[in-house]
Amino acid sequence: MKPFRILMSSAFMLTSLLSASFSAHSAIAPDRTRVIFNGEEKSVTIALKNSNPSLPYLAQVWIDNDKLEKDTTYFIAQPPLQRIEPNSEGQIRIQPLPGAVKLPQDRESLFYFNVREIPPKPEKSNTLQLALQTRIKFFYRPAAVTKLVDKLHPWQLQLTLSRQNDEVIIDNPTPFYVVVSRVGNRPDVSVSGFKNIVLEPRAHIPLGIKSSELSNTPVMTYVDDFGGRRLLVFTCSGNNCKVDEDKSHDAEKKANK
Template structure:
């Protein structure tokens, strides 16, 4: 879940879904997630046209958690811009007055989309491909912007697990979204069978896919931080309840 989703609208073809592609986009973005500081009016991102021969248009927009395109309380400026071959530019996500009406005690998640539009081909019967990048955008209210001291002790370390039947429930007591991208029973083990990445909402809980048996009494969970890094947390369980064991977590031994 750390990598941006690349969708490919195909001209002259019937295709309504999105495909996850390994293809290299002509329009590149400088990050894999956006953290919008609620104490500021906007956040800017760097974009580049990696094609050194052709100009491209870059079209940006925002979707809500349900995938609906929105223009408030956040909007993209400019919505469309032209990038000459090999050139760089910026795109901005601007907060509108409605942003102050969002929950101020926890994050709100959106999705930032950037689509490249290639120049029209002068060749007949040409199939043109336009790649699209879709990444998470977290609106983080000013009231919960972490201090430097808090950043030194990541909030993800406050996660707990509760065994319910043959599965573990992840409990997130923090005001931040936590994205988990791996789960295993040991530091050097393989990803547990049936695991799928999940994003645990602020002050919420979600159930892990693998069975509690597959994860054992010392589960290891990997999360994505603000910078796209993937730290791993080791958990120590006592009965049905598990807490992060900082001494056993990789990097802290």
Template sequence: MNTHPLHPLRAVTLALALLLASSAAMLAQASVVITGTRVIYPGDAREKTVQMTNQDAFPNVVQAWIDVGDPASTPDTAKAPFLINPAVSRMAPGSGQTLRILFTGSGLPQDRESLFYLNVLQIPPRNVAKADRNQMLVMLRNRLKLFYRPAGIPGSPEQLPEKLNFSLVQSAGGWRVRVENPTGFHASFGSATLSVGERQWTLRTSIVPPHSTAEWTAEKPAALPVGTPRLHALLINDYGARVDVRHDLPR
């Protein structure tokens, strides 16, 4: 196993990773599959493990690193307070690999989660049979949310759907849906719509950090007709499942 960083490949890696995928798309397309859609790192744990499987009929090299929220990060520029072992590994066809993640920092808030991102880059081999021809080396990158969760956060993530507050904000410039998260957990959404009668608008959702507020706008804004606005959102839980959240919003 070669554990040295792949410096000559990094420029190509970054360009291809940015062009090819968001993390959700890569989870569906990459042949190196990661178990789960997010990583929860308990603050009182010595380490967290993540399982990968190579579903290809050929070996892949996998490189992993964690960043603080920069999609353009590389192993050289990532500054997250975590150590991954192995950082680089060769996965044989049909084999599995366990990543060990260790928290190496200090000073993070203890009353709320902190958000980081786990990057897993898949580097396939060159086709030796066509070595005399030009080849394009396509690298795929998964990017998963990693939540550092201290043990002392009040409440539980299962209570999140009932703790969130939703309201309708109207002004001369239009309307928005305000989401208030009074908990110490991140609220991550898969989608959300607002409807009045038979009319419906798809909302531009965002993750709502702990003890903060976000405002969502419609993808195609239009005036609201007479009637009760009804919100339907899909909240993503620790297991990647969608949880229905429905509220009537007073005008």
């Protein structure tokens, strides 16, 4: 999954903007698209790459909670600010704080890891600079939940769909988060009304689509721990739909050819 990027700029006057030269290119990027912090680990290290061939950048990092508010209760990312030379890497270490023991131990918790790049002062005047920010999902996975991970049979196979009136309800009976990027009748197209969702552990929610738009073999795309997109093919009996593991594997093989 591509990182979510927010453009941040310093205050400027409209007259300056009209005459300014404009250039925006992300230089600092993390080495992954999500962070998985297993409960038995003491820390997680993330590499930040400065892809600019000639300019050093400052990299500012912090952790947000699931409401996108800066949070210093459970985890800390260090150093909070560092200089990274051209075509070089810096490292960030995420460590738990004492408050982390208060997090639920029977299910995952969601946070966000943020990186904001700060470019060097421009040599030319009337140059508008943008500080690009990358935000990626950060899942805390307690030790008891980590033990439930089965690489051969991913927990996403336990998802179910049900038709209730003209709504489609998705049920996640697992202690894991599930990121769903697409729901439709074939792998490459979503039905109208569907928006990407981050499905909480043990959630039972409407998908925001009409049940009349789904066939008896709906196809869902989810994002795995490594940012890869995986397919689930459901088979419906009446109003209830379960994942068909064999059809899901066949659909993935076909899609990867």
